[in-house]
Amino acid sequence: xxxxxMIGSLLTASVLIISASAIAHHGTGISYDLSxxxxxxxxxxxxxxxxxxxxxxxxxxxxxxNVEHWSAEMxxxxxxxxxxxxxxxxxxxxxxxxxxTVYGFRSKSGAPVVVxxxxxxxxxxxxxxxxxxGNIE
Amino acid sequence: xxxxxxxxxTKNRRTDPLPPSLDASPxxxxxxRAALPLCEGENKAAHFAGPFFPSLRGSxxxxxxxxxxxxxxxxxxxxxSLTALFxxxxxxxxxxxxxxxxxxxxxVQSSGPSVPHDPHDLTGIWRGNYQSLSKEPPPMTAWGKQxxxxxxxxxxxxxxxxxxxxxxxxxxxxxxxxRILFFGRPFELIQTKDRVLxxxxxxxVLREIWINxxxxxxxxxxxxxxxxxxxxxxxxxxxxxxxxxxxxxxIDHFGNPHSEDMHLQERYHRLDRDTLEIVLTIDxxxxxxxxxxxxxxxxxxxxxxxxxEDFCVPSEEESFNQGVRxxxxxxxxx
Numbered sequence: 001x002x003x004x005x006m007i008g009s010l011l012t013a014s015v016l017i018i019s020a021s022a023i024a025h026h027g028t029g030i031s032y033d034l035s036x037x038x039x040x041x042x043x044x045x046x047x048x049x050x051x052x053x054x055x056x057x058x059x060x061x062x063x064x065x066n067v068e069h070w071s072a073e074m075x076x077x078x079x080x081x082x083x084x085x086x087x088x089x090x091x092x093x094x095x096x097x098x099x100x101t102v103y104g105f106r107s108k109s110g111a112p113v114v115v116x117x118x119x120x121x122x123x124x125x126x127x128x129x130x131x132x133x134g135n136i137e
Numbered sequence: 138x139x140x141x142x143x144x145x146x147t148k149n150r151r152t153d154p155l156p157p158s159l160d161a162s163p164x165x166x167x168x169x170r171a172a173l174p175l176c177e178g179e180n181k182a183a184h185f186a187g188p189f190f191p192s193l194r195g196s197x198x199x200x201x202x203x204x205x206x207x208x209x210x211x212x213x214x215x216x217x218s219l220t221a222l223f224x225x226x227x228x229x230x231x232x233x234x235x236x237x238x239x240x241x242x243x244x245v246q247s248s249g250p251s252v253p254h255d256p257h258d259l260t261g262i263w264r265g266n267y268q269s270l271s272k273e274p275p276p277m278t279a280w281g282k283q284x285x286x287x288x289x290x291x292x293x294x295x296x297x298x299x300x301x302x303x304x305x306x307x308x309x310x311x312x313x314x315x316r317i318l319f320f321g322r323p324f325e326l327i328q329t330k331d332r333v334l335x336x337x338x339x340x341x342v343l344r345e346i347w348i349n350x351x352x353x354x355x356x357x358x359x360x361x362x363x364x365x366x367x368x369x370x371x372x373x374x375x376x377x378x379x380x381x382x383x384x385x386x387x388i389d390h391f392g393n394p395h396s397e398d399m400h401l402q403e404r405y406h407r408l409d410r411d412t413l414e415i416v417l418t419i420d421x422x423x424x425x426x427x428x429x430x431x432x433x434x435x436x437x438x439x440x441x442x443x444x445x446e447d448f449c450v451p452s453e454e455e456s457f458n459q460g461v462r463x464x465x466x467x468x469x470x471x
Contacts (some may be wrong), residue, residue, distance in 0.1 A: 030291055031298045031465040050453040055461055073461045078322070078338070078447045108298075109467035 028053070028073060029133045032105040032115045037136065040070055040114070041101045047094035049077050049087045056116065058100055072102050072116040075130045083130040093127060094119070104134050254410040256373040259333065262444065263413050263436035264323040268292060269389035270315075270417050270431035281394055281424035284384075288392030295392065300458070300466025304392075305385060307458070309449035311361040313386025314379070315401065315417055317342060318434075325444050333368055333375070338444045346377050357381025359397045375405040388419070396423040411438040 042060035054074035059067050074080075080090065094100070099122040104114030115134040119127045129135045277285060289295070289302040299307050306312055312320060322338040331349040336342075346366040357364030357380050364381025379401045388395050399421040406414045417431040463469065 030296045031300075031462070048453075048456070050457070051447070051449055052454060052457060053461070055457060057460065071460050071464075073465070076447075078445050081445060082442075107465035107467075109465060111464035111467070111469070113461055113465040115465075 028115055031107055031109075032133060033108050034105050034115075034133055036105065037103060037117060038106050038114065039101055039103045040112070041099070042070060044094050044096050044098045044100050045069075046096060047091055049080065049090055051077060054080060054090075056094055056100075056102065056119065058102060060112070068112050070102070070112040070114070072104055072114050072119075073134075074116040075132060079130050079132075085130075090127075093121070093125065098122065103136075252410055254407065256407050257370060257375075258328070259326045259375060259405060259407060259413065260328055261413075262323050262325045262439040262442050264321075264439050264442075265318070265434055265436040266321060267319050267434050269319060269391055269393065270419070270429055270434075274388075274393050274425065275429050276426045278422075278424060278426060280396070281421075284394035284424070285392060288387060288394060290387075290390060290392035292390040293392075298462075298466030298468075300463040300468040304390075305387065306449065307454070307462075309451045309454050311342070311386065312339065313361040313383060314344060314363055315403075316387055316389055317362075318415075319389055322447060323439050323442060323444065333377075336444060338447045340449055341444070341446065353378060353380050359383040361386055363401065371404075373406060377401075377403040377405070379403075394424055395419065395421050398423050408435070411440075412436070413438070 040058075040060050042058040045057040045059055046055075047057075048055045053076055056072040056074060058070050058072075060070055061067050075083075077087075101120045102114065102116065103118040103120075104116045107113040115132070117129050117134040117136045121127075128137065288304075289297050290304055291297060291299045291302050296302075311317075317337050317339060318324075320337075320339050324338065325334075325336040327334040327336060331347065333346040333348055335344040335346065337344070342362070344362045344366065346368040348368050351365065351367050353365055353367055359381055361383050363379035366377055366379040368375055368377040370376070380399075382395060382397060382399045382401070384395060384397050384399075386395075387393060399419055402418045402420070404416045404418075406416075408414050413436045415431075415434045415436065417434070419425070419429040421429075
């Protein structure tokens, strides 16, 4: 019985994930390698809650002191609003200068761009994707 | 003990005479039991399905403390089955109501159990999840195929990264109609005396459907949403004919084209309070060799939602293109 429940849950989750992917617009799914979740630790430069997708920009510094400029493609503003978030809250959460670890799926081009899955701030606060290709829930 | 109990029962049994026709046989027993008071703790709440199936509910005598005779309910197996069915029916609306809770992610929600509705009232906020009329368009003409090949979408089997494509919406060009139906955002239908207004969240676009007998123009200038849309009721179906489309717009996310000659007919049918069905038919002989009839597209009522501000802003689009879309698509310094 438990097996059936688990299979059912997995099927349901698959359908939800596929549905969420299907609704992503502007072809987001085609630009990223959705088979491999990556993470990058850096410092937030800017958060933009704007169309067509919100964006998080952050700088990653390697061991030699080289800085790479990363960006993350996030949910559309109305999706975030419907999930209960306001621009003010998110600007406060992603304040410039904060340390952040960003999880996502990297671009197929190899550029330091991900479709956003999750961010973990230095103080432990987390923010997850609210659906779409980056969603890993 | 048993004898003593029998004696007490006999002593307290009611002996009111019954009509001759009911004297003796099961009738007498049932009638005399019915006259007894209910035992302590025996009430409707304990057998709440019982009142709905009284003929299936029997009773038997019992003596209470002090020797007073009273009546307790005895239910048959059939009653138990009906009770279970009753409970299922009672719980079902609760289950549907749970489905009606807002989904904070997508804003997609039903609004609880269906209730009577006016099929001629299309008012409400509706949302669907489609990308085109159907899986495949009809065969294209040579002109249609040429246009199709020139369109480089970021969806479907021909998808390329948006930075390498030419989807008009990548520059905030209007989606046009009917493509805006397929953008995943809700729209609201508002009915006035002479028009049905279709208010789309994406771009806060307002489409006017005239219901005052306005005729379709013979040679309409092309417009993104169509030059003129005229609607009328055919029974419980609201039929809308639209002509005069700007052929820069794509029909859908897959880059299927249309010409300025496209004639679009939509048939709106409110199946129940929470479900709006739309069937679209595209008649465009310049592009397709036969009419393209859509699947039955259903849109769900968003009873607890509202149309939000959701503009495609060229400066924001450009910033996103430079910072995210272009490098993700392998296009740099564009």
